[in-house]
Every structure is written in C-alpha cells, then in structure tokens.
Amino acid sequence: MSVPPFSGYPFLQPDPIDSVAHVIQTALTPVFMLSGIGTLLNLFNTRLARVSDHLDDVRKQQREQQADGPQEDGPQEDTARLATRSRRLRRRIIALDTAIIFGGIGGALTCGAALALFLGSLRDSHTAALLIFLFGMALSCVVAALAAFLGDTLLAWHAVHREGLFFRIKAETTQ
Known part of the structure; x- marks a missing residue:
C-alpha cells in the first residue's frame, strides 16, 4: 500500500485556502487578455465609425456630382476618383467588421476559458483539453482580428499614398 506524500507531515500539506487562491489567480489571467x-x-x-463617416461623405459627393450632370474633364476624373475611394472604403469596412467579429469571438472564448477553470476546480475534473482549446481559439481569434486590422491599415495607407500622388500630379499639370 502506498502512502501519500507528506502524510506524516501535516504542516507540508497544501492548505485548501491556498488551492482556492491559486484557482482564482489562474482564472484571473484570462481577464487581462479580455481587457x-x-x-x-x-x-x-x-x-x-470614422471610415463609415468618410464613406457617407464620399457618397454625398457622388450624389452631388450626379445631380450637377456631366461637365468638363475635371468632374469625370473626380467621379472616377470618388468611385475608387468608395470601393476602398467598403473594403476597409469589411476588414474592420472582420476584426470586430474575431475580437468578439476571442473575448467570448476567453470568458469560456475562465469559466472552464472555475468549473474544473469545482468538479475536480480534467478540463485541461477544454481549457487549452478555448484559450488557444481565443488567441487565434485575436490574431485573426489583428490581421484584419492590419488589412484595414494597409488599405488606408495605400489610399493615402495613392491619393497623395494623384493630387501632386494634378497640381503639377495645372501649374
């Protein structure tokens, strides 16, 4: 018959309060990720919200140009430029929507990981696989959200540089 470790030394056995404190400390770790x-x-x-407001402004400008009717070469260039800007802004909205979706899923999975820690400590069951899955998926969703945000940032960067070049060329040709 095997003797449990520390059975002869009651002062070395873990205190129930220490084990509860450890569970709380471990469960609080996902809270920082959730924050x-x-x-x-x-x-x-x-x-x-900023991109949506900008898209509303572009659409308003497009409606004003359509109401004014076709004029010289300038407004046609502006119409093409506004259509390009509108398409780019819609792509940015899709990228940001994707980032928000993955961020929300990541937050929900992080909460699930914290709940699994609490339930595992209460039931004294083996929840390691569930915990690893939930926290791993939460991290994956956060990485996907950041990747989608990077996509939006690259689209914005591309737009700034492309439109900046467009305005410089137009300014040089009018001088």
Missing part, C-alpha cells in the same frame, strides 16, 4: 481584447474592440469600432 486587452476590449481595448482592441473599442479601437476597431472607433475606426469603423
């Missing part, structure tokens, strides 16, 4: 995800979602939503 970061919340900050990212706030950033994504703010950026989405």
Whole structure:
C-alpha cells in the first residue's frame, strides 16, 4: 500500500485556502487578455465609425456630382476618383467588421476559458483539453482580428499614398 506524500507531515500539506487562491489567480489571467481584447474592440469600432463617416461623405459627393450632370474633364476624373475611394472604403469596412467579429469571438472564448477553470476546480475534473482549446481559439481569434486590422491599415495607407500622388500630379499639370 502506498502512502501519500507528506502524510506524516501535516504542516507540508497544501492548505485548501491556498488551492482556492491559486484557482482564482489562474482564472484571473484570462481577464487581462479580455481587457486587452476590449481595448482592441473599442479601437476597431472607433475606426469603423470614422471610415463609415468618410464613406457617407464620399457618397454625398457622388450624389452631388450626379445631380450637377456631366461637365468638363475635371468632374469625370473626380467621379472616377470618388468611385475608387468608395470601393476602398467598403473594403476597409469589411476588414474592420472582420476584426470586430474575431475580437468578439476571442473575448467570448476567453470568458469560456475562465469559466472552464472555475468549473474544473469545482468538479475536480480534467478540463485541461477544454481549457487549452478555448484559450488557444481565443488567441487565434485575436490574431485573426489583428490581421484584419492590419488589412484595414494597409488599405488606408495605400489610399493615402495613392491619393497623395494623384493630387501632386494634378497640381503639377495645372501649374
């Protein structure tokens, strides 16, 4: 018959309060990730609102040009430029929507990981596989959200440089 370790030394056995404190400390770790995800979602939503406002302005300009009717060569260039800008802004909205979706899923999975920690400690069951899956998926979703946000950033960067070049060329030709 095997004797449990530390059975002769009761002062070396783990205290129930210590084990509960360890569970709480372990369960709080995902909360820090959840806080970061919340900050990212706030950033994504703010950026989405700005891009949406910009798209509304572009659409308003397009409607004004259509109402004025065809004029010289200048407005046709502006019409093409506005159509290009509108397409780019819609792609940015898709990228930001994707980032928000993955960020939200990542946050939900992080909450699931924290819940699995608590349930595992209460039931004294083996929840390691579930915990690894939930936290791993949460991290994957956050990485996907950041990748989608990077896509939006690259689209914005491309637009700034392309439109900047367009305006420089137009300014040089009018001088």
